[in-house]
Amino acid sequence: MTFNKYLSAVISLVLLVAFTAPTAAQTCLPTATFTHTNDEGQEITETAESYSGSAPVKAEFKANPVDADDYTARFEWIIYETGKENNILVHRFEQDIEYTFLHSGSFTVELKATFSAGSDETPYPAEGEAPARFTVSVSESRLEMPNAFSPNDDLRNDTYKVKNHQSIVEFHATIFNRWGQKLYSWDDVNGEWDGKVNGKVVNDGVYFVNVSAKGADGRVYHIRKDINVLTRFTNSDGSSSTK
Numbered sequence: 001m002t003f004n005k006y007l008s009a010v011i012s013l014v015l016l017v018a019f020t021a022p023t024a025a026q027t028c029l030p031t032a033t034f035t036h037t038n039d040e041g042q043e044i045t046e047t048a049e050s051y052s053g054s055a056p057v058k059a060e061f062k063a064n065p066v067d068a069d070d071y072t073a074r075f076e077w078i079i080y081e082t083g084k085e086n087n088i089l090v091h092r093f094e095q096d097i098e099y100t101f102l103h104s105g106s107f108t109v110e111l112k113a114t115f116s117a118g119s120d121e122t123p124y125p126a127e128g129e130a131p132a133r134f135t136v137s138v139s140e141s142r143l144e145m146p147n148a149f150s151p152n153d154d155l156r157n158d159t160y161k162v163k164n165h166q167s168i169v170e171f172h173a174t175i176f177n178r179w180g181q182k183l184y185s186w187d188d189v190n191g192e193w194d195g196k197v198n199g200k201v202v203n204d205g206v207y208f209v210n211v212s213a214k215g216a217d218g219r220v221y222h223i224r225k226d227i228n229v230l231t232r233f234t235n236s237d238g239s240s241s242t243k
Helices: 003-018
Strands: 032-036 043-047 050-053 055-063 070-081 090-091 096-101 105-117 120-122 132-138 142-144 164-168 170-174 182-186 206-215 220-229
Touching: 032 050, 050 055, 055 105, 055 132, 090 096, 142 206
Parallel strands: 050 132
Antiparallel strands: 032 043, 032 055, 055 096, 070 090, 070 105, 105 120, 105 132, 142 164, 170 182, 170 206, 206 220
């Protein structure tokens, strides 16, 4: 081989090495979506790394693997109470998981993965790096019922419903008249009574509500309360005098 041909071969080899595309790195881009119901009964969905609010919280966690086409991926999701890594609540080997948080407290959600192709294995996260983490904080419970409403279609306090609630995971309410007859009941904390029986608004007077409920913190509620139905009573500014 002449010197020029040898030099040409070396240059070609160098160029071949220089332009050989590196193997894509396998990894994940995990996301978390949280869905909760606000005080008006509307479902709100948001994507974030952390969530803080009232139970129940419906969550969906996705691994979103990247450059894993030729690899077999094994995913591992772990959920535990923050600060108590050894007390695992959920341990699933799935790419995506769904979980509903029904208890108050702070929780950590972790993702780990292993990408395999023959003898080649790529861990996620890489050695020495922390796993992907999401945090969920669920508040303690609260439940308050009003003592009056005015079902007169003036768009002010026309229905009887929970006044204030937070992290209520079980709920049942029943309305009775003064003779103990059941008039209405509902099982949704965001439900309400329109003041009607058989399509007709009840007479003004005192009625009663019985509520049985349970909070995410384990608190049990037993509420019995008078309800004043005031269809004809308004303040001088036209607003209903109810609490």
